[in-house]
Amino acid sequence: MELVEPTCVVDTSLNLNVIPSSSTELAAEVLVQELRRLSSENKRLTKKLNHMCENYVAMQKHLSQFSHVHFENELALTPSPRKRKVEDCINLFGVPESSDDTFKRPKHNNNTSPNKISKVFIRTDASDTSLYVKDGYQWRKYGQKVTRDNPSPRAYFKCSYAPGCPVKKKVQRSVEDPSVLVTTYEGEHNHAQQEAEISMSSRQSESPGRSVAAKPSVMNLQSRVGGPSVTVDLVHSKLVENFNGQSQKSSIQQFIVQQMATSLTRDPNFTAALATAISGKFLHHTSTDNP
DNA sequence: CGTATTTGACCCGCGC
DNA sequence: GCGCGGGTCAAATACG
Numbered sequence: 001m002e003l004v005e006p007t008c009v010v011d012t013s014l015n016l017n018v019i020p021s022s023s024t025e026l027a028a029e030v031l032v033q034e035l036r037r038l039s040s041e042n043k044r045l046t047k048k049l050n051h052m053c054e055n056y057v058a059m060q061k062h063l064s065q066f067s068h069v070h071f072e073n074e075l076a077l078t079p080s081p082r083k084r085k086v087e088d089c090i091n092l093f094g095v096p097e098s099s100d101d102t103f104k105r106p107k108h109n110n111n112t113s114p115n116k117i118s119k120v121f122i123r124t125d126a127s128d129t130s131l132y133v134k135d136g137y138q139w140r141k142y143g144q145k146v147t148r149d150n151p152s153p154r155a156y157f158k159c160s161y162a163p164g165c166p167v168k169k170k171v172q173r174s175v176e177d178p179s180v181l182v183t184t185y186e187g188e189h190n191h192a193q194q195e196a197e198i199s200m201s202s203r204q205s206e207s208p209g210r211s212v213a214a215k216p217s218v219m220n221l222q223s224r225v226g227g228p229s230v231t232v233d234l235v236h237s238k239l240v241e242n243f244n245g246q247s248q249k250s251s252i253q254q255f256i257v258q259q260m261a262t263s264l265t266r267d268p269n270f271t272a273a274l275a276t277a278i279s280g281k282f283l284h285h286t287s288t289d290n291p
Numbered sequence: 292c293g294t295a296t297t298t299g300a301c302c303c304g305c306g307c
Numbered sequence: 308g309c310g311c312g313g314g315t316c317a318a319a320t321a322c323g
Contacts, residue, residue, distance in 0.1 A: 141296060143315060156314070160295095170314095 116188050121174070122181040131155040131171040133183055139169065150175045162191040 122133055131144075131153070140160035146153045152173035159165040167187040174180040 142317095144297075145313070145315095148312065154313090 116186070118185045120183045120185065122183060123179055124181055125179065131173075131181065133171055133181060135183075137161060137167075137189065147172070152178065159189060162189070165190050 120135075132139075137159055138161040139157035141155055141157050143156040144153050145156070150172060152175070154170055154172040157169045157171065159167040159169075167185065167189050169186065170184045172182050174182050
């Protein structure tokens with residue numbers, strides 16, 4: 001599937017510096033030409049955006065179909081009705097579809113934050129038995145348990161960066177593929193991501209005896225755009241596996257950029273701000289030319 | 292000595 | 308009401 005045209009170079013700049021200050025007629029003519037050029041660029045962009053949207057919808061459809069088949073198989077392998085209930089709460093994007101109160105036990109319920117649950121599949125070295133996943137946050141392990149339907153233990157972590165951060169995560173190897181770590185995140189961080197993966201690695205190299213984290217190919221596919229948040233949450237097992245190649249990683253980056261661009265262009269506030277900025281520059285330019 | 296991890300015990304929801 | 312099983316606690320332990 002084609003995600004992006006690599007040779008897609010679009011000049012969206014408004015060249016206001018070409019306006020000669022000597023002749024207003026010439027200036028008007030140049031402006032008209034410039035506006036025509038922008039208009040045609042706008043049409044091209046609209047076309048490309050439509051194309052991208054079509055690709056996105058098609059991809060989502062594929063994922064949806066695959067997800068359906070995947071969970072059908074998983075449910076067949078997990079006879080526990082309790083487990084089934086949990087899995088039913090997680091759709092293909094790892095976001096709860098319905099009220100997730102059934103998942104979270106109300107034991108220490110702090111109803112301060114909604115329990116956003118997302119599931120991330122991470123491929124690691126199968127020989128590596130560690131359940132540590134570097135995802136840019138600092139976690140404190142508070143428990144480990146062997147569950148009934150999976151011979152590999154499940155590790156429980158709490159976010160230890162911010163004292164009041166309610167986020168927890170569970171890490172367990174997939175019963176089908178032991179090289180895949182299944183990480184389930186609960187809740188949302190009430191702080192910024194504390195460190196990038198690179199700095200995380202260097203930090204751990206300072207204390208080599210502790211927390212020897214696995215080096216998985218973490219696919220953090222959740223991105224947000226300020227204002228009305230736009231989430232691109234594409235986490236899914238096979239998708240992550242398929243994106244493990246280097247060239248495919250760049251495809252993800254391109255795709256995320258596309259998503260952000262689409263979200264921005266769809267946002268009326270953004271377009272309004274852009275128009276204001278352009279007109280502001282224009283007015284500023286003409287005012288400096290004609291004092 | 293301080294901090295993080297381990298691990299057995301306990302709690303509690305859910306199904307029967 | 309009872310037992311199962313997942314989730315959490317906290318004392319013990321390990322490590323720098």
